[in-house]
Every structure is written in structure tokens, then in C-alpha cells.
Amino acid sequence: MTRRATLMDIAKDCGVSVRSVSNVVNDQPHVSKALKDKVLASCRKLGYQPNIAARNLRSGRSGMIGLIVPDVGHPYFAALARAVIDAARDEGLGVLVDHSGGTREGEAAALMRANFQGQFDGVIISPVATRPEEIAEQMSTKCVFLGAYADQDGLPHVGIDNRAAAEAATRHLIEGGATRIAAVGLRDRDSMADLRLAGYRAALEGVGLSVTDDLLFTVSGPDRAAGAQAASAIAGMRRRPDAVFCFTDLLALGLMQGLQALGLRVPQDVAVMGFDDLEEGAYATPSLSSVALDREELAREAVRMLSGEATRQVLPHQVLERGSTRSG
Amino acid sequence: MTRRATLMDIAKDCGVSVRSVSNVVNDQPHVSKALKDKVLASCRKLGYQPNIAARNLRSGRSGMIGLIVPDVGHPYFAALARAVIDAARDEGLGVLVDHSGGTREGEAAALMRANFQGQFDGVIISPVATRPEEIAEQMSTKCVFLGAYADQDGLPHVGIDNRAAAEAATRHLIEGGATRIAAVGLRDRDSMADLRLAGYRAALEGVGLSVTDDLLFTVSGPDRAAGAQAASAIAGMRRRPDAVFCFTDLLALGLMQGLQALGLRVPQDVAVMGFDDLEEGAYATPSLSSVALDREELAREAVRMLSGEATRQVLPHQVLERGSTRSG
DNA sequence: TCATCAATTTGCAACGTTGAAAATGAAGTT
DNA sequence: AACTTCATTTTCAACGTTGCAAATTGATGA
Numbered sequence A, B: 001m002t003r004r005a006t007l008m009d010i011a012k013d014c015g016v017s018v019r020s021v022s023n024v025v026n027d028q029p030h031v032s033k034a035l036k037d038k039v040l041a042s043c044r045k046l047g048y049q050p051n052i053a054a055r056n057l058r059s060g061r062s063g064m065i066g067l068i069v070p071d072v073g074h075p076y077f078a079a080l081a082r083a084v085i086d087a088a089r090d091e092g093l094g095v096l097v098d099h100s101g102g103t104r105e106g107e108a109a110a111l112m113r114a115n116f117q118g119q120f121d122g123v124i125i126s127p128v129a130t131r132p133e134e135i136a137e138q139m140s141t142k143c144v145f146l147g148a149y150a151d152q153d154g155l156p157h158v159g160i161d162n163r164a165a166a167e168a169a170t171r172h173l174i175e176g177g178a179t180r181i182a183a184v185g186l187r188d189r190d191s192m193a194d195l196r197l198a199g200y201r202a203a204l205e206g207v208g209l210s211v212t213d214d215l216l217f218t219v220s221g222p223d224r225a226a227g228a229q230a231a232s233a234i235a236g237m238r239r240r241p242d243a244v245f246c247f248t249d250l251l252a253l254g255l256m257q258g259l260q261a262l263g264l265r266v267p268q269d270v271a272v273m274g275f276d277d278l279e280e281g282a283y284a285t286p287s288l289s290s291v292a293l294d295r296e297e298l299a300r301e302a303v304r305m306l307s308g309e310a311t312r313q314v315l316p317h318q319v320l321e322r323g324s325t326r327s328g
Numbered sequence C: 001t002c003a004t005c006a007a008t009t010t011g012c013a014a015c016g017t018t019g020a021a022a023a024t025g026a027a028g029t030t
Numbered sequence D: 001a002a003c004t005t006c007a008t009t010t011t012c013a014a015c016g017t018t019g020c021a022a023a024t025t026g027a028t029g030a
Helices: A007-014 A018-025 A033-046 A052-059 A075-090 A104-117 A132-138 A162-175 A191-206 A224-235 A249-261 A295-307 B007-014 B018-025 B033-046 B052-059 B075-090 B104-117 B132-138 B162-175 B191-206 B224-235 B249-261 B295-307
Strands: A064-069 A094-099 A123-125 A143-146 A157-160 A181-185 A216-218 A243-246 A271-273 A290-293 A312-315 A317-320 B064-069 B094-099 B123-125 B143-146 B157-160 B181-185 B216-218 B243-246 B271-273 B290-293 B312-315 B317-320
Touching: A007 A018, A007 A033, A018 A033, A052 B052, A064 A075, A064 A104, A075 A094, A075 A249, A075 A295, A075 B075, A075 B094, A094 A104, A094 B075, A104 A132, A123 A295, A132 A143, A143 A295, A157 A162, A157 A295, A162 A181, A162 A191, A162 A243, A162 A271, A162 A290, A162 A317, A181 A191, A181 A224, A181 A249, A216 A224, A224 A243, A224 A249, A243 A249, A249 A271, A290 A295, A295 A312, B007 B018, B007 B033, B018 B033, B064 B075, B064 B104, B075 B094, B075 B249, B075 B295, B094 B104, B104 B132, B123 B295, B132 B143, B143 B295, B157 B162, B157 B295, B162 B181, B162 B191, B162 B243, B162 B271, B162 B290, B162 B317, B181 B191, B181 B224, B181 B249, B216 B224, B224 B243, B224 B249, B243 B249, B249 B271, B290 B295, B295 B312
Parallel strands: A064 A094, A064 A123, A123 A143, A143 A157, A157 A312, A181 A216, A181 A243, A243 A271, B064 B094, B064 B123, B123 B143, B143 B157, B157 B312, B181 B216, B181 B243, B243 B271
Antiparallel strands: A094 B094, A290 A317, B290 B317
């Protein structure tokens, strides 16, 4: 195991200056073909690999971005991470992934690590429990926020119009004939949920349906178990809803499974609408209706924003009708 | 926007040498309390953040490891990534995640990026289409292989005994009363699948059941769709199997959904066994029996192995009986 | 032939940190 | 008083790269 070759080794081998080798390696203009060939041959011969740390030190950039999500194991964020990694790759960037657990302390810790860990060329973050202004303030690198925050002016941000999307989703249930529609989601501190709740409200009020508290179910987590729990609560109601709008697909999947285990049919007894368009939802029984967005576009936009000036992108969404809301 | 503070700034501010500041920042022994206090106060005052690139250059290590999986969006690898990130964090390491798509070219490209992208302190990789020796050969960093490769001597490797696990899973189906058991999985180039197939064979032969080719289904991909496709094939068989062993949970989930859509009951008509213990399987209808391993332990072991000497760890597995194989 | 100019190549210094070893200084020993 | 010991602090020189500006080369035109 011998020392890695450096620019100087190549330079000596070729009998040229270190700087010239660097020029070749970095594809600078004004390099003669002869030099280039000679140097590249030598690089291959000696197995030259640039020392990224040195390059980073000198250039001040790292070629890496950070991605902070609540939980990479969660299907939604897994899909998001994939999209971000692909988008970053297209820009020649690597992605260091970290997760926060979705708690305030967890997010604070992840931010610390991001500040400390590396010189990121930027950080993409999906915050849950911490306000973007607060995050931007304590970060030493440019941050782009991914997801859905209402009105944080000036902070770079990519997402969809959650309120409008939730309203459209709820309206879809109404158009399917539902008249008593429950909402299931997180509430506490989660501004995304607030927006979706507002959309749900707006849809009901838009057709003169009243929103009563007994139709609102706050869940304990963003997972299937929480959805299943909501299912028991809903199945046991005196006046059972004929449709449920879940703020995320994972909740909806847990809910569907719970309802069915309790002998209710989806969508005949209860229609179910999710949000996120997880692949898993398309394969559930019945397949889950959901709100979709273009994740790849979302990721590309976020990565682009890290190096650009734009600060706010609202991407389109789409309500997908599948088995869980298909009447008849 | 002013320049970031460096060790030298702190040194000047405190009237001590740069090296002393470094000593404090790095918690070296033999630092007087007075110096330490003075320096730390100054660091806070000037908002000092160490320059990681410089540190990396000087120390020759980066505090980062690479993780290369076929697809971070795949639930199994998403869960794995989470575990690796957690394990790495405990060692003070960050994880740069990349995916290969599971093809030979994709893996080659990911390896290139890993070699180039950064000076990793190590790379953890779950190869699919490329042989570990081949990978180890072209990597400039230490690699630990995650998953299940048969007999690659000397290469650091963590996994379970796939053959034994598959045998146990199949035996579980036999003990449930199945006599005609199909196997569904990838075949091509995927040595993990080979091992599982071998285990399946061994279990059948162990009780005198013959393994016929019509019971072996090769799928086109590692996803639900492929499982659903297998379902049609199986449902349409002249002599239909009474149980199916799928080499992964995702296949099993697609299969179950497919079978049910075709009017077959699981497990009454066909019992289904998966492999991987995805959270999703526990919430399927019926819940999916599967082979489990301790992912956190797997990840910890892999990370540990990057800095250690050990080269081979076989972790225990466990067959979980759930609804999809529960008779009566 | 010589000045001019563009294309190509080079030297120097710095990026911010840490390893190695040397210097300092206080306390203890002979 | 001279010598050792030990904790603490400092000096010096890299680590491998690239920005800058200057130097060299070779060709062109006067």
C-alpha cells in the first residue's frame, strides 16, 4: 500500500510543472494537446486521483450538499432522498443524508452536525418542528427548505400549495358523494398539517358542509400505526363518516388496513384519500387515492435553488383517483 | 458577510499561538484551564467553526463514509440507510448516500463517484450485479460489503446466512401444511437470490418433496409490480401451489395483492412468506410473515468493521410468523 | 531582423489545519 | 546550585491543491 499519487508526482513523471498538470486535470482552456496527452497518460499510469480535501480547501467549496429529513426510513422521505441524490448528481454534487427524528431537539442536533460536519455547498432541509427563520439564522450555509411552509418571506423554498391541494382532495371526496368527511393528521407544531387542515375546511365550507370537531382526528405519529389507531376511533363512532381525508399516505394506509380489519369496506363504507402518492399506495388493496406532485422536479428545483437566486417555487399538484375513492 | 474566523484569528485575539488554539479546540490533554477558558470564550465571541477541508487535508481523514445501495427509495434500503446513518453518527461519521440502480453500469458509475467524490474514510456497499472482489479491486478506500455473498474470502462482509434463513422460512411453510411450494425471486446475476433458492431447495429436499422447475418463478425486478405479475402466473397454474416463498417482502406484498385481486385468499388458498421484515409487511392485509434480522446491529457491525480488522460477520436471523402463513 | 501579440506554461503563495519536535518554565531532586 | 522531570506552549513545516500574475514560447507582421 503505497502513497497516493499527487499532482507533483505526475509533474515529475512528465517533466512539467505542477500547475500544468492541474490545468490538464481541470480541463482548463489553453492547454496543448501534446501536454494533455502526456499528462493524462501519466495520470493513468500512476493512478492519479485528485485529493478532494486539498481541492476543497483551496477552492472553498466541497461539492457536497446536506439533506436533512425527519426520517430517511419513511417512504416519503426515502423517495425524496432518491430524487435529491439524482438531482444533485446531475450537478456533480454528492449528498450527505442525515435525519432529525422530526423533533425540535433532533432538528437542532442535525443542524449542529450539518454546520460542523462538513463545509456543505448548501443544505436542503425538510423541517418539522423548527421554524425556517430560526434554522436559517443558525446555519452557516445556504439552506433551501423543502416541503410546505406558509409565508416565510425571503427564505428559499420549494413545495406545493398544500392548502389548495388539500382542498382539491377533499372536494374530490365530496364529488364522490361523501357528506360526512373526517380528517386525520398530525396537529402539533406541524405547519404542513395546518395548511392541509385549512384546505379541508375550505372545501367543506365551500359546499355548505359544517366542520365539527368530532370529525378531526389528531394522530400520535406519521406512521401506519397511528392511522390504524384512528381507524378504531372512526369505526366506533356513533355517526360514522363516509369518507376520510388523511394528511399523508402512510396514515391512510394504516387507516385502510384498520378499517378493513374491523369489517368495514373501502370505499363502499368509507372512502379514503391520502396525500403524497407513495408507490406503496398504488399497490394497496384497494389502491389508494392520493395527492401527487412531481418529486423529481421538486428535487431538481431545490438543488438548483442552492446555487441560484430564486427563492420561492410553488409546484403543481394533482389529485389521483384510485380504488379507495372510486364509487360504483 | 465577513470571512469566517480561523484558528489564527482566535490566536491573535487571545495572544497565544495557533497551535494552542488547535489544542483547545481538539480537546488535547495538557491544556491549562486558563488557556482553555480564554480560547473557548474567544471562539464563541468570533463564532469560530473549524474548517473541515483543512482538517481533512492535514489529517488525511474525512469523517465521512459512503453508502452505496441499489436504490434508496426501496423500503429495504431506506431502512438500511437509516440504520447506517445512525450507526455512523455514533462514531462521529457522516454518510454520503449514493445509489447504483442495481445494474452493472450503475454500480460502476457509483464506484467511480465514490472514488472521486470524496476522500471517504470507508465505503459500505450493497452490491447486486458486481462481484465484491471486482469492487474491492477498483476502490481506493476500504469497503465493507453489506448483504449476502457466499464465499468471498478476506473481504470485509456483514450479513446473515441467507441459505439457512431461506431454508428455515421454507420449512415454516412446510410445517404449516404446505406441500406444493413455489419460489419467487430474481435470478440473474444476483447471488443473494441464489442462496435463498438453495435454502428453499434444501428445505424441500429435506422432507422428500421434489423441486420442479414449474415452481420456480423468476421476476423482472425487485418491486411490487413484479410480485403482482408472478401472482397472475401462479393463480393461472393447472396445479396451483398452496404456498409461495418470495425472496423479498416487496415481491411478497405485490404477490399477495395480486393473488387477492384474482380472488384467492391468503393464507387459506395460498400461504405467502416474505424476506426482509419491512415495516410495511406488518401492516399488510394479511400481515406478512417474513425473515427478520437486526438491521441496527447489521449497520453497527458494518461501520465498526470499516475501522477495525474483523472481516466477516454472520448475524442471526429469525422467521416471523404473521397472518400470511397462519393456518387456522 | 525586431517588435508585437496570443497561446501556453510556470512560479509563488496561500487555503486552515495538525504532526513532530523543540522550547519554556515551574517544581522536585541531588 | 545544577540537574532532572513533567506539564504546557510554541515553532516549523507540511498536507495537495488552485488563483494570480508573470514568464516563456512561437508565430505573425512590419
